Amino acid sequence: MTDNLTKKQRKHTMKQVRSKNTKPEWIVRRTVFRLGFRYRLHRKDLPGKPDLVFPGRKKIIFVHGCFWHQHQGCPASNRPASNTEYWNRKLDRNMERDQKNIEALENDGWRVLVIWECQIKDGEQLKTIIRDFFED
Numbered sequence: 001m002t003d004n005l006t007k008k009q010r011k012h013t014m015k016q017v018r019s020k021n022t023k024p025e026w027i028v029r030r031t032v033f034r035l036g037f038r039y040r041l042h043r044k045d046l047p048g049k050p051d052l053v054f055p056g057r058k059k060i061i062f063v064h065g066c067f068w069h070q071h072q073g074c075p076a077s078n079r080p081a082s083n084t085e086y087w088n089r090k091l092d093r094n095m096e097r098d099q100k101n102i103e104a105l106e107n108d109g110w111r112v113l114v115i116w117e118c119q120i121k122d123g124e125q126l127k128t129i130i131r132d133f134f135e136d
Contacts, residue, residue, distance in 0.1 A: 037130075037134060046124050048104075058104060063117070071118065113129070
C-alpha cells in the first residue's frame with residue numbers, strides 16, 4: 001500500500017496519535033463501568049502501564065490499536081510502504097514489548113485480556129468478551 005501523504009503530513013498525523021485516553025480506551029472503560037466493574041487506570045508500577053487494572057480481582061485489560069500493536073490478521077495492521085526499515089523496527093519492538101509485559105504480569109499472578117481496536121466496533125461482542133473475562 002502506498003502512502004498518499006507527504007512526509008510532512010505523515011509526521012503531523014503520527015504526532016497526533018495518543019498513547020492514553022484514546023477513543024477505543026474510552027469505549028472499553030464506559031462498557032466495563034456499565035457492566036458494574038470498577039478499575040484503576042494506567043498503574044505505573046505494573047509492566048506496560050495497563051489501561052485498566054482490577055486489583056482485587058488480579059485482572060488487567062490492555063486496549064490495543066490494531067496498527068500500533070500489530071493485530072495479526074487484521075486489515076488495519078498493514079505496515080506502511082514508505083520508510084519500511086523504521087516501521088518494521090518500531091512495530092516489531094512494540095510487539096516484543098507487549099509480549100514481555102504480558103508474560104511478566106502473568107508470572108506475577110495477573111490475568112490479562114487484550115482488547116483490540118477492531119473488536120470494539122461490535123458493542124454486544126465487546127460486552128461478551130468482557131463478561132467472559134470476569135466470569136473466568
